Amino acid sequence: MIEITGVTKYYGKFPVLKNCSTSVAKGEVVVVCGPSGSGKSTLIKCVNALEPIQEGSIRVDGVEVNDPQTNLPELRSLVGMVFQNFELFPHLTIENNIMLAQRIVLNRNQQIARTRTMELLERVGMSGHAHKYPGQLSGGQQQRVAIARALAMNPKAMLFDEPTSALDPEMISEVLDVMTSLASEGMTMMVVTHEMGFARRVATRMVFIDQGEIVEDRPTEEFFTARHNPRTEAFLGKIL
Numbered sequence: 001m002i003e004i005t006g007v008t009k010y011y012g013k014f015p016v017l018k019n020c021s022t023s024v025a026k027g028e029v030v031v032v033c034g035p036s037g038s039g040k041s042t043l044i045k046c047v048n049a050l051e052p053i054q055e056g057s058i059r060v061d062g063v064e065v066n067d068p069q070t071n072l073p074e075l076r077s078l079v080g081m082v083f084q085n086f087e088l089f090p091h092l093t094i095e096n097n098i099m100l101a102q103r104i105v106l107n108r109n110q111q112i113a114r115t116r117t118m119e120l121l122e123r124v125g126m127s128g129h130a131h132k133y134p135g136q137l138s139g140g141q142q143q144r145v146a147i148a149r150a151l152a153m154n155p156k157a158m159l160f161d162e163p164t165s166a167l168d169p170e171m172i173s174e175v176l177d178v179m180t181s182l183a184s185e186g187m188t189m190m191v192v193t194h195e196m197g198f199a200r201r202v203a204t205r206m207v208f209i210d211q212g213e214i215v216e217d218r219p220t221e222e223f224f225t226a227r228h229n230p231r232t233e234a235f236l237g238k239i240l
C-alpha cells in the first residue's frame with residue numbers, strides 16, 4: 001500500500017532523510033519510532049506529499065506521490081492523516097469538521113455526508129457531541145474526532161504522527177483504543193508513537209529511525225526481543 005524507496009530529503013542543505021526505504025503492506029500496522037528530531041514527522045509528511053522529496057520514490061496504492069501529474073487532493077483522500085495537535089477547525093462544529101471535506105473533495109450531498117458523519121462519531125464513541133465546537137472537548141475527544149474526520153474520506157491507509165503526545169495521561173488509552181480497533185478491522189496504518197505497549201500489541205513491524213536513517217525495520221516481536229545495534233539499544237533504554 002505504501003512503498004518508500006531510497007528516499008532522501010533535504011531542508012536546505014541539511015539531509016533530514018537519508019536513503020530511506022520501507023513499506024507498509026495492505027492491512028499492516030507499522031510503528032515508526034526514534035529520537036526527537038530524527039525525521040519521523042518528515043517521513044510521514046512525505047507520504048502524503050505535505051513535503052517534497054529530492055531523491056527516491058514513494059508510492060501509495062501504486063500512485064507516485066512526487067509525480068507532478070498526481071492529483072494531490074485525491075492522494076490525500078487515499079491516506080488519512082492524524083496530527084499530534086488534532087488540527088480541527090476551531091470555528092466549525094464537530095459535525096461540520098467531519099462533513100467539510102466530504103462535501104468539497106468527495107462531492108457528497110448533505111444527507112449522505114451527515115449519515116456518514118454520525119456513523120463515524122458513533123464508531124469513535126463521540127455521538128452526542130456533534131453540535132459542540134472543538135474547544136468544548138477534551139484533548140482525547142478532539143483526537144477521536146480528528147480520527148473520524150480522516151476516516152470520512154474512506155482512506156486506504158492512515159498516518160498518525162504522535163497522536164497521543166499532546167494528551168493528558170488518562171486520555172491516552174481512549175485514543176489508542178480507537179486505533180487498536182481500526183487496526184483489528186484491517187486498516188493499513190503507519191504510526192509514529194512512543195507508546196511502546198501499544199506498539200508491541202498492535203504493530204506488525206517496527207521501524208527505528210535515527211538521524212534521518214532507517215536503522216531497524218523488523219517484525220515487532222523480534223524488535224523487542226532481539227539484540228539490536230547500539231543506537232536502538234540506547235533509544236529503547238531511555239523509553240522502556
Ligand code: ADP
Binds near residue numbers: 016035036038043
Ligand atoms: P521528528 O518528528 O523525528 O522529531 P522531524 O521530522 O520533525 O523529526 O525533524 C527532523 C529534522 O528536520 C530536525 O532536525 C528538524 O529540526 C528539521 N526540520 C523539521 N522541519 C523542518 C523545516 N520545515 N525546515 C527546516 N528544518 C526542519
Ligand code: MG
Binds near residue numbers: 040041042161162
Ligand atoms: Mg515529530
